[in-house]
Amino acid sequence: MKREPAVAGYFYPERKDELYSLLSSFAVPEEHISGSVIGAIVPHAGIIYSGRTAMYSYRAIEKSIIRDFIIIGPNHRPITPYASLYPEGKWSTPLGDAIINERMAEELYRNSDYIVKDEESHRMEHSVEVQIPFLQYMFGEAFRFVPVILGDQEMEIARNIGEALLRISDPFIFIASSDFTHYESAKTVEKKDMDLISAIKTLDLDKFYSVLEEENVTACGYGAIASLMYYTRKRGGQMIFLNHSNSGDVTGDYSEVVGYGSLVSVVP
Known part of the structure; x- marks a missing residue:
């Protein structure tokens, strides 16, 4: 089973050389992180807008010897309340084919009553x-x-999936894919996003969901973030903030922007 790219040419260049060049352009400073990275929060907007912020997390991940990743994001067009797992095969991008860890996928599926196999x-x-x-x-x-x-x-x-992740037998890095506040002024986005990031760093799910509701923070992948918070707390880790930006930093228009955050989950 091979999934063809859905958003090549829209969210990122469809030509290999152009995509590689764009990714190469995101020069970010090296972060000196004490401990082992077990997870990250990264944005998923058009790479030209959010790629530099995402690269902060990926540069931290690069130092790990782990090469298995569980990537959880939101379904922007949900047709089921469940978590949809793509269980096998390959995903194609302009840079080649990426292979699914089918054994790990099956283990995750068996660990949670909320996860269904759903390629569509x-x-x-x-x-x-x-x-x-x-x-x-x-x-x-x-x-x-x-x-x-x-x-x-x-x-x-979110808790259930966090528990399911704790029972995975082999090492992996958990990538939580989420943008932050959508389509408000840069000043408002900065305030809401930093309040949410402060809640994320506490690893307190009640506080996190309260900030989401009380401040109307439109972070689209909040469930994935919550699962990572739960997983991190149970592993005895902490969340480290790396970078925040917004789409106006690229467009020059700060009247209505989307916020992007990069954090990593680290254990001693």
Whole structure:
């Protein structure tokens, strides 16, 4: 089974040389992180807008010896309340084919009552797809991944998936794919996003969901973030903030922007 790219030419260049050149242009400073990276929060907008912020997390991930990734993002067009797992095969991008870790996918599926095998929901969804070129840029063909997208993102499901991840037998890095506040002024986006990032760093799910509701933070992948928070807390880790930006930094128009955040989950 091979999934063809849904958003090449829209969210990122469809030509290999242009995509590689764009990814190469995101020069970010090296972060000195103490501990082992077990997860990350990265954006999934058009790479020209959010790619530099995403690269902060990917540069931190690059230092790890782990080459298996579970990528969880939102389903922007949910047709099921469940978490949809693409269980086998390859995903194609202009940089080549990325192979699914089928054994890890099956283990995750068996660990959670909320996860269903559902290739169709992934067909046009971009939240996982946009992450694959970064991994290919970093690691070539030397990685495997498991793609999951969430319909319902409530706290119970986030906890359940976090528990399922804790029972995976082999090492992996958990990538939570999410943009932050959508289509407000840069000043408002900065305030809302930093309040949410402060909540993320506490690893307190009640506080996180309260900030989402009380401040109306339109972070589209909040369920994936919550699962990573739960997983990190249970692993005895912490969330480290790396970078925040917004689409206005590229367009020059700060009247209505989307916010992007980059954080990593680290254990001692």
